[in-house]
Amino acid sequence: MSLLHLAIISPLILAIFIPFVHKTFPKIHTGWFLLPLPVLLFAYFLSFLSTTINGQTTMETLAWIPTLGINFTVRLDGLGLLFAMLITGIGALVVLYSIYYLSKEKEKLNQFYVYLLLFMGAMLGVVLSDNLIVLYAFWELTSFSSFLLIGYWNHRERSRYGAQKSMLITVFGGLSMLGGIILLYLMTGTFSISEAIVLADVIVNHELFTAALLCFLLGAFTKSAQFPFHIWLPDAMEAPTPVSAYLHSATMVKAGIYLVARLTPIFALSGLWIWLVAGIGILTLFWGSFNAVKHTDLKGILAYSTISQLGLIMSLLGLGAASLHYSTIDAGFYTVAVSAAVFHLLNHATFKGSLFMMVGIVDHETGTRDIRNLGGLMTIMPITFTIAIIGAFSMAGLPPFNGFLSKEMFFTGMLRAQEIGFFNMGTLGILFPIIAWVASVFTFIYSMIIVFKTFTGKFQPEKLKVKPHEAPLGLLISPVILVSLVVIIGLFPNLVAPLINTVMASILPGMEFDVHIYHWHGFNTELFMTIGVILAGILLYKFMPKWTGVYTRMPERFSFNSAYDNGLAAIQKGANRFTNAYMTNSIRTYLIYIFAFFIFTLGTTLIVKNAFTLDTSNVASIHAFEVVLVVIIAVGSISILFAKSRMTTIILLGAVGYSVSLFYAIFRAPDLALTQLVIETVSVALFLLVFYHLPKVSRHEETRQFKMGNAIISVGVGVVVTMIALSAHSGKAFDSISQYYIENTYKKAAGENMVNVILVDFRGFDTLFEIAVLAIAALGIFSLIKLRLTRGKEQ
Amino acid sequence: MMKTNNVILETATKVIVFIILLFSVYMFFAGHYEPGGGFIGGLMASGAIVLLLIAYDIKTVTTILPFDFKKVTAVGLLFAAGTAAGGLLFDKPMLTHWFTYVNPPLLGKMSLHTAVLFDIGVFLVVVGVTMTIIQTIGESE
Amino acid sequence: MEILMSFLIGIIFMSATYLMLSKSLLRIIVGTGLLSHGVHLLLLTMGGLKKGAAPLLGQHAEAYTDPLPQALILTAIVIAFGITALFLVVAYRTYQELGSDNMELMRGKEGNE
Structure with missing residues (x-):
């Protein structure tokens, strides 16, 4: 590391x-x-x-x-x-x-x-x-x-x-x-x-x-x-x-x-990439800035402004990617979009960060962020006002702040979009600078709203929860540092030019760059666009009440937000309905699902895959007493179904259990026989203990239909299991791995009882978890009975 | 549990319980070579205690065996997990066991095995769990 | 013998399934107990029956019965015991609280709203 x-x-x-x-x-x-x-x-x-x-x-x-x-x-x-x-x-x-x-x-x-x-x-x-x-x-x-x-x-x-x-x-x-x-x-x-x-x-x-x-x-x-x-x-x-x-x-x-x-x-070698990144970016730029104007919450304005600025950077990246399609010499013409993107990325972090902190200060010191309640704070909070002015003017693209420089570069990048000679850029490319210009006008408007609706106009102390005053020094340090950066980068942009160069080398590998940022390009299109933005912006800002009606024209019902809300509600409702359709809260239904699935998948697999085999050549011999045992178990397990009393049920289950332990003894499994014998004894004691507290075994008026359904499913399970058992015995897909245990029980574990050695040594992990499960079961039983009693006492 | 009054059962139990307990210990140690081991030993020991419960009542048994069986379970788990983790101290994978042969006088050649420690854990857990279950159910109401 | 055992296992599974599908909680528990017997026998039968001596090296036999299924079953028996005990206590507590062991009456409210 x-x-x-x-x-x-x-x-x-x-x-x-x-x-x-x-x-x-x-x-x-x-x-x-x-x-x-x-x-x-x-x-x-x-x-x-x-x-x-x-x-x-x-x-x-x-x-x-x-x-x-x-x-x-x-x-x-x-x-x-x-x-x-x-x-x-x-x-x-x-x-x-x-x-x-x-x-x-x-x-x-x-x-x-x-x-x-x-x-x-x-x-x-x-x-x-x-x-x-x-x-x-x-x-x-x-x-x-x-x-x-x-x-x-x-x-x-x-x-x-x-x-x-x-x-x-x-x-x-x-x-x-x-x-x-x-x-x-x-x-x-x-x-x-x-x-x-x-x-x-x-x-x-x-x-x-x-x-x-x-x-x-x-x-x-x-x-x-x-x-x-x-x-x-x-x-x-x-x-x-x-x-x-x-x-x-x-x-x-x-x-x-x-x-x-x-x-x-x-x-970027794909036209789709360039179109999508640039197109969605410019659309977001417009939509964000357009929507920012209608908000009255300062943070809401900043949120939409962030959306639009992110769209701006995105669209620049998309257009700049076109340079990868050109030879090194021509490419320089388009790389300006990428350098603008990187530069604006940096600038946005400085001015937007400071603006958010400024809004936080206003919120902190006045108790509200709503511009309808704010106003006239300029004299009360002069430092915050300065921060706001620098941040917002930079965002609006006004000189001499860094936002002005990156906005000029942004216009350059957008204007050059028309020159790209493929993917229909020549014809549709003209849309980019137009949308960019319109979006910039809105950007200018909301930047002005942030500053002037908050800090100028009529001071309304009756609408504020607390008496406003200038923020403490600690709150001001961070935004002041950020706005200083805004100014410094604005005045000396070439301090960061080498960094931009390096970043561009990562985005457009294999190209040479020499980014140099100028304040003055002469009277070119970009400058006129900026002047146009300012003029149009001021006009629209002055006459805002006359045109903000357009926002109410858009019905709330068709917004993306309501699409999201309705979609989410519909999904939840659908999921609920779907779940309720099969989750009936009846254990029996769930068991039927499980058994039916069991019969269906295993049964069809056995038949379709031709997996069912029957081989009678390699079977063990049958003795008379074994047949007796088989009959006892078979009769015992079937008669449990008809048992009327609890006692009969326990005795029959015990009989089956003890017979099974005899089978273990016959089948050369002494450990199992012993364990089963003792377990059966303890289990019977346990059943007796619990049955003492329980009602009689009742059938709860089972109908004929109910019984028939059960019978069909249980016969199905029985048949499938028999087929599996027969096939498992008849077809051996591979050799048993047991030979390893037989050979190594003494050599590696110094034991002679293979079963025990497997349990404590070869597969000790299983045993460890098994006893852990046992302990958990015991704790569960303990808490089910004991912890309830103490709670009952408290009540 | 019901209070029974059965002299023959009580008298016989006094003897039989010790025989079963002794046998369970034998079964436990025999486990590595003959049928037996922690599970069977533990179950047999708990069987003996269950017999005591049937012969006497639950209060008598708690005075004879004043253990908190939940703690027995916990100690058993600790034993097993501790033995399992022990291998890690010697830079071996978990659950690596170690054994050696010794020749003490009178008893003849025998092997010492860390797997026995693991099995003690199993034994204790089985006794602890079984008794916790039976006692808990028996004591309620 | 294996063929005979296969049919026996089928019968045990069948009875167990029938019991588990009934309405009475007690019969369901008895059913799970029976089911575990069936599973154990199935495991043992799959490994082959009477293929040699008991898996104890002290027998010095030519061939031994497969020890692996036995180890699996031993684990399963003990776990089954723990689970049965837990089920019994759940049943007992349910009966205490609800006064019934009829599963159809314990279904709770429809849906989750």
């Missing part, structure tokens, strides 16, 4: 200790014990920065299930490093923020931080694993920890609803991704991503290629909340705000982006 492996699982290890630490030091906020870890990890990953930028890839392997080609291989390249630094860097800021956000008296901090660490480790695992199966395992773990974090305030109905929704949708995507992984394995014979990339040209014409592609994209789209799977993200906002800032804007929802970026070299 290398240090890199340790870095990935270190959050999981720390998670084990959190509950103990929480209990031991209740006076200290648990977050403080957590904080050093992401800081250290961030520093650790930062140390890889220079070597990775020089094109070096670090790879470490830990054998897990080598026979199946599943190894815990860690591969640290540019893409992985960028994500790892985002996860640990934002993670550290979020933990710091949460220390001031979550009260140590009121909240179950031990649970919260365990979930958070679980997520951090899982997310690191996703972005650093080279093996797809390992990636999948970590992927599901992120869904799982996200579920726990959304449902953290589990006394709220909305929290539980949101948690379930996100779980169902992302796990559905995760499962289809697993299908994709298996299909990819069938095509390439490897679970390793880096090995599969080498085979990309070979598999593109494989018949399973399209299926694998769709499966992977389903996984990526559900995780990254792409249209129409975006519906889970707004409901995920029920999570505490630090979680929303971390999982649902900066890291987890970008796992889908990561997957698409990582798999681009494998799948």
